Amino acid sequence: MTTLSTDQFHGHEIQTHAGPGHTSRMYCTIAFAKREFFDALSSRWFLLYTVAFSVLSIGVSYMSLAGSGSQGFAGFGRTTAGLLNLIMLVVPLMALIAGAGSIAGERERGTLLYLLAQPITRTELLIGKYIGLGIAICCSMGIGFGLSAAVLAFNAGGVGLGSFSMLIVFTCMLALAMLSLGMLLSVLSRRSGIATGLGLFSWLTLVFLSDLGLMAGTVLFKLRVQEVFAIAIINPLQAFKMGVIVNMNASLDVLGPVGSYASRTFGDSLSWILALTLVGWIVFPLGLALILFCKRGGI
Amino acid sequence: MLMSRILILLISIGVIGLVAPVSIASDQPQSVDVIAELIDQADDGATITVPEGVYQGNLVVSKPITLLANGDVVIDALGKGTVIELRAEGITLRGFTVRGSGSTVDHEPAGVRAFDGPVTIEDNTFEDVYFGIDLRQSPETIIRNNHLVGKDLELGRRGDGIRLWWSHGCVIQDNTAIDLRDMVFWYSEDLVIERNKVSQSRYGLHFMYSHNTVMSENELTDNSVGIYLMYSNNITLKHNRVVNNRGSSGYGIGLKDCDDIVIEDNALLANRVGIYIDNSPSSVDAVGLITRNSLSFNEIGLLATPITHDNVISENVFVENEEQVAVHGGGQLTLNSFEKDGRGNFWSDYAGFDLENDGIGDLPHAPRSLFRNLLAREPNLRIFVHSPAQQAIELTARAFPDLSPQPMFTDPSPLSTVPKLQLMPSSDSTNPWPMAVLSAGLFFSSLCIGWFFVYTPCESDTQVPHPPRRVDA
Incomplete structure (x- = not known):
């Protein structure tokens, strides 16, 4: 972690900055965002995730298109299905760990006290960090998706451009939601080790445990379709997955009776409902993190 | 004298002025009775x-004649009844635009309805029709190169593009619906x-109790179902493209109780189910042959009910179907x-290998999937496909073979x-450039945002001179 360069963040600048209050507040937030982004770039994890995500998404795109060329047909659907699994594994991990390290890491190193001593509000600090990390993660995935799109364009032509774009939008929302949750865990934890542990546990829960639990519940309690659907979309990963599939197929019929039920009941608004679920996962954990962060001390 | 000449001139101008609208009036819609009279006067x-x-109106042809459209001839029933009824054998209808049939369910109004055969219906365009071409006991009819567009109704409420009722030996070629x-x-x-093309319809080609037919090079895209054969025997499907x-x-x-079906060299791509059996x-000594088809990128490649038997499935290509083969309701396809002849699919x-290099894998392909098995028992679980939890279950089954x-x-x-x-090549070509632009855009915008954040100075740095560097305590 690079140390804070004092000439950028001490009070002088902000006080001498000529302009209305909210401009300087914006400036503080952006300055924090920049610093966070810079930290992300200079730390190894960002580079590692970018390389890993790029290589995996190129691999998945290439493998799922193998053999399709001879048939003059683009297997875009399969590429997306392959990418879905990859995204659902890697992106939450990346965002949760990044978010978990953000505040707790500063707190552990003692730099958080220093930051809070500056004439900035805690909200600015937290939001600034969130924006910086969010942009860093989205850029990291943007590189991966860009390379993946190149593979698609080369092998399959322009098939599925719209749904591929929607895949990117939903993935960014998923990343922001997971980042939001990670920051909440970070605010709650005293040390970065604990925060990371909590982040990993949340990842395991969201990716595997909750789905497996719901599967068992469906079989054991003979849950009805509406119950299965309602419980399933609480999980942001399922909401993300359904959102991508709805935009790809215009219906959730491929997800069996539960999907058919959802498509019939909600129709065209289904895509919005799923997107709103993800937005909820962005807003609520972040809001909670803000409230807790403002109440807690810097230590 | 001059006066009268001027008068004549004025009158003639007036007459021309009056005549002009009359000559326009001949472009105005006429009644179909005009055509009916022409038919009345003509010999057989x-x-x-x-x-x-x-x-405008409803035309009934009850004489064996040939009707040719000279240029752009539109027959418009104005949303009432059947547009053209063919009530004699030996009628030819060529080059017309047939428009605006009624849409009531009770009389099933159509663009063209034939009550006797053979007739020939060629090169016509059908717009805004409830049923398109409806043959009622018109054997050996030729329906060729017609273009049919239906009414904007809900799928089940629409009429059929082409319907044959008890009409043997018909030829249906190059139509679009x-x-x-x-x-x-x-x-x-x-x-x-x-060579028919059907898209955005319910069933592309639908057979009910119709035997002994060859269907080839048809293109069926974006329908609810591509080809559905029901209770129809001895049918060959070749070189069709079903996407x-x-x-x-x-x-x-889809095959429902059909004997002796041959499905060869078809491309079945990106459907929900490639082939459903x-x-x-259904008969004791009948067989089904499914050979050299590509079943690729479907949600399910081949779906069959557990009682399905005596199908020979060989030399097909199963590529990247979400489920390659599934049994409807669980069970096995061992029958x-x-x-x-020693060649499979x-x-x-396939996770095996071919050490002998003879093109045949050395290990048999016997896929087992715990998750699929669960799906067959509990369909609601299908909501969890495409998720890491599904992979986790498969991995568990592989690690503990007892669970397999x-x-x-x-x-x-x-x-x-x-x-x-x-296979039949695709007729639509795709333009790779939008995707390439998206690719480049994503890649470079990501890099640019990174560059912007790292290398541009903070906003206030340009406005405010740096204060002397403080030393941290």
């Missing part, structure tokens, strides 16, 4: 060339069905053969290389 077997224009219900063949045998049929049934090809063949998920279910089927000699298939 005569050829009538109908002059260009719009003719969009936004209609089915192209359906009832009790009609020995048909030739070639993206994903309605509520969503079968590329429901109790076919069918997945190889013929190509499976993109019985294989659904066994291909004893899977092909290790993709066999050369003779």
